Amino acid sequence: MRNMLKEWIEGHITVTIRGKRFERLINLAVREGIHIWNIVRVQEEVGRLDILISDYFRLRPLLRQTGCRAHVERREGLPFWLIRVRNRAGFAIGIFAFLIGLYMLSSVIWKVDVQGTHMISEYEVKQAAEKVGLKRGAFKMNLKEPMVIQREMLTHLPEASWVGVEIEGTRAIVQVVEKEEGVKKPAQGPKNIVARKKAVIHSIFADSGKTMVKVNQFVNKGQVLISGIIGNEEMQRTSMVSAGGKVKGEVWYVSNVSVPLKQTRYIYTGASVNHQYLIAGDYAVHLWPFKAEVYKKAETSERRIQPSLFGITSPLGWKTETIHEMSPQVKSVTRDEATDTARKFAQQDILKRAGKDATIKEEKVLHVKEENGKVTLSIHYAVIEDIAMEQPIVNIPAPDKPDATKSN
Amino acid sequence: MKRWSRRLHRLAVGVLDLPQDVVLEVPRITMIGHLQMYIENHRGVLSFSEKELRLLLTKGQLIVSGEQLVIRAILKEEVLLEGRVSGVKFVDQ
Numbered sequence: 001m002r003n004m005l006k007e008w009i010e011g012h013i014t015v016t017i018r019g020k021r022f023e024r025l026i027n028l029a030v031r032e033g034i035h036i037w038n039i040v041r042v043q044e045e046v047g048r049l050d051i052l053i054s055d056y057f058r059l060r061p062l063l064r065q066t067g068c069r070a071h072v073e074r075r076e077g078l079p080f081w082l083i084r085v086r087n088r089a090g091f092a093i094g095i096f097a098f099l100i101g102l103y104m105l106s107s108v109i110w111k112v113d114v115q116g117t118h119m120i121s122e123y124e125v126k127q128a129a130e131k132v133g134l135k136r137g138a139f140k141m142n143l144k145e146p147m148v149i150q151r152e153m154l155t156h157l158p159e160a161s162w163v164g165v166e167i168e169g170t171r172a173i174v175q176v177v178e179k180e181e182g183v184k185k186p187a188q189g190p191k192n193i194v195a196r197k198k199a200v201i202h203s204i205f206a207d208s209g210k211t212m213v214k215v216n217q218f219v220n221k222g223q224v225l226i227s228g229i230i231g232n233e234e235m236q237r238t239s240m241v242s243a244g245g246k247v248k249g250e251v252w253y254v255s256n257v258s259v260p261l262k263q264t265r266y267i268y269t270g271a272s273v274n275h276q277y278l279i280a281g282d283y284a285v286h287l288w289p290f291k292a293e294v295y296k297k298a299e300t301s302e303r304r305i306q307p308s309l310f311g312i313t314s315p316l317g318w319k320t321e322t323i324h325e326m327s328p329q330v331k332s333v334t335r336d337e338a339t340d341t342a343r344k345f346a347q348q349d350i351l352k353r354a355g356k357d358a359t360i361k362e363e364k365v366l367h368v369k370e371e372n373g374k375v376t377l378s379i380h381y382a383v384i385e386d387i388a389m390e391q392p393i394v395n396i397p398a399p400d401k402p403d404a405t406k407s408n
Numbered sequence: 409m410k411r412w413s414r415r416l417h418r419l420a421v422g423v424l425d426l427p428q429d430v431v432l433e434v435p436r437i438t439m440i441g442h443l444q445m446y447i448e449n450h451r452g453v454l455s456f457s458e459k460e461l462r463l464l465l466t467k468g469q470l471i472v473s474g475e476q477l478v479i480r481a482i483l484k485e486e487v488l489l490e491g492r493v494s495g496v497k498f499v500d501q
Contacts, residue, residue: 027452030484039479041457 011053011077014038019068022047028062053079109138110170117176120159125176128156134165134172143167189392190240193226195219196389199249209243219249219387228393240393249387250361253350257342258376262332266297271325279306279317295325338375339368346379358385433466437496445472445489445496453482461489471497 017025022041026049029036038050051059056070063070085092112129114122129135132152133143143149146165153163157176164175193209201217209226213219225247231238273292277284301324306317333341343363351358362382369376417431429436429449438446447463447470454462454469458477463470477491 023453023455026456026479026482030452030482033484037479037481039456039482041477044457047456 007052008077011075011079012050013053013056013072013076014048014050014074015056015059016042016071016073017047017049017063017068018045018071019063019066020045021066021068025062025066025068028066029059032058032062034058048073053077106170107140108170109134109136109140109143109167109172111172112136113171113173115173115175117178119178119181120157120176125153125157125160125174128153129165129172129174131156134174140167188242190228191242191390191392192224192228193243193245193247193388194391195221195223195225195247195249196387197221197249197251199251199387201225202248202250202384204245204247206243206245208241209245211245222391224391225388245388246386247388248384251354251383251385251387253353253381253383254366255346255349255379255381256376257346257349257379258374259333259338259342259345260374261335261338261370262330262373265329265331266326267329268299269325269327271295273323275321275323277319277321279304279315279319281315284319292323295323297326297328298323299326300324335368335370335375339365339377342375342377343379346377346381350381350383354383354385358383435463435465435470437470439493442474442493443490445487445493447472447487447489449485450487451485453487458491461487463487465498468501469499471495471499473497 019025022045026036026039034051034055036049036051036055038048040048042048059070112126112134114125117125126135129149132149134149134153144152146167149165150163153165153174154160157163159179160176161179162177164173164177166173166175193206198221199219201213201215201219203215204211204213204225206226209228210230212224212227219225226243226245228241228243229238230241273289275289275292276287278287279285300321302319302321304317304319307314343365347360347363350360360381361384362380364380365377366380367376367378420426421428421431427436428434433449435450436448449465450470451464451466454464456462456477456479459473459475461472461477461479463472472489472493473495474491474493477489477493479487480490481488
């Protein structure tokens with residue numbers, strides 16, 4: 001029936017009405033469609049009612065008609081409130097100024113945080129940020145999109161591989177991911193690549209320098225394979241470089257292996273005995289059995305129960321030791337099996353001697369001898385392996401005597 | 409003629425089961441305890457004071473007596489009355 005919000009927005013007043021024909025006034029007003037409420041009879045000939053401001057002006061002819069007089073008692077609602085605000089303009093301006101100030105201050109960057117820097121100094125990052133406009137006191141509205149800032153900052157920070165910008169309220173967070181420094185090759189002086197072993201060249205690739213040997217050529221230990229001196233020697237215009245490259249050569253090895261024909265192995269018999277110990281501090285007290293069979297050959301395994309909490313181990317504990325009996329078993333192998341085993345051993349041995357990346361090209365059993373229950377083999381191997389070795393050029397040869405390095 | 413129409417009204421109320429206030433132009437009064445009173449179908453305020461409200465009806469008057477009576481709202485045919493109601497009385501002309 002009543003709309004409080006409408007009453008407040010339009011503004012309403014409380015009117016005291018003095019007059020004999022108060023009821024008549026109410027009836028007339030209601031018939032006119034004037035909205036009135038909270039009607040009270042205060043005294044004889046005095047009544048009070050609430051009315052909207054707009055309706056109050058329509059009420060006035062009726063007052064004249066009924067001979068009543070109205071006196072406004074109280075004013076309420078938005079129009080009156082606005083008048084009050086106008087009367088206290090300073091106060092109102094203060095509130096607005098505060099709100100605007102708060103808004104302005106919250107739209108300013110107050111802090112630039114840099115995260116994730118190790119090698120780059122924070123100052124450097126902040127300077128890069130300043131160049132693209134991201135600094136303390138900058139307006140957020142004037143800033144570009146974070147993505148754009150990121151890209152521009154990255155051009156100012158060559159040491160960073162990624163820059164992330166995030167604006168969180170009045171704080172700008174700059175995250176920097178630094179470039180991983182690659183492993184730099186140590187500065188190299190002039191050097192040659194020489195042969196490490198006597199070999200026949202299998203392949204030769206020079207990264208820098210001049211190849212001095214050809215494929216299938218026999219080289220001695222220490223012979224220059226790739227020379228660090230390049231240029232035309234006749235014209236006496238040479239320069240020195242750090243020679244590098246890959247040289248593979250065929251190296252011959254002879255391996256002598258002997259394998260016994262009878263081999264003794266120990267196997268479990270299945271018999272075992274448990275020994276119980278009480279651990280107290282550093283000591284283990286043997287509890288039982290008191291008397292146990294002692295095996296000739298045995299293997300022991302143990303299990304400890306020692307409670308520990310938060311890294312502190314209790315001094316008391318329990319130990320169970322299990323002793324398994326073993327018995328020897330002699331196995332005799334045939335000569336062929338022994339030879340196979342010997343070759344396997346020989347191959348492993350050769351590959352160890354040749355270094356990694358070595359491959360066995362050829363294998364030849366030279367000699368098989370059986371004596372004293374052993375088979376002795378002599379096997380020849382042709383192995384392709386890396387034979388390059390660096391050798392610095394110490395005595396800088398005069399350009400007119402280039403052979404000085406060659407004879408090394 | 410008037411007699412006929414009244415009979416017709418009575419008939420309508422009986423046969424069609426209509427609420428009487430709709431047809432007979434008598435007030436419909438809703439009370440919430442003695443605190444609030446809602447009166448429909450009145451014909452105007454005759455007198456109003458803190459202790460008594462007299463309403464004109466189509467036939468006769470309605471006298472509401474009580475204390476601290478306040479008309480919370482008033483429309484052409486409706487009145488919402490608040491206060492401590494102690495008595496409601498119908499008076500024929």
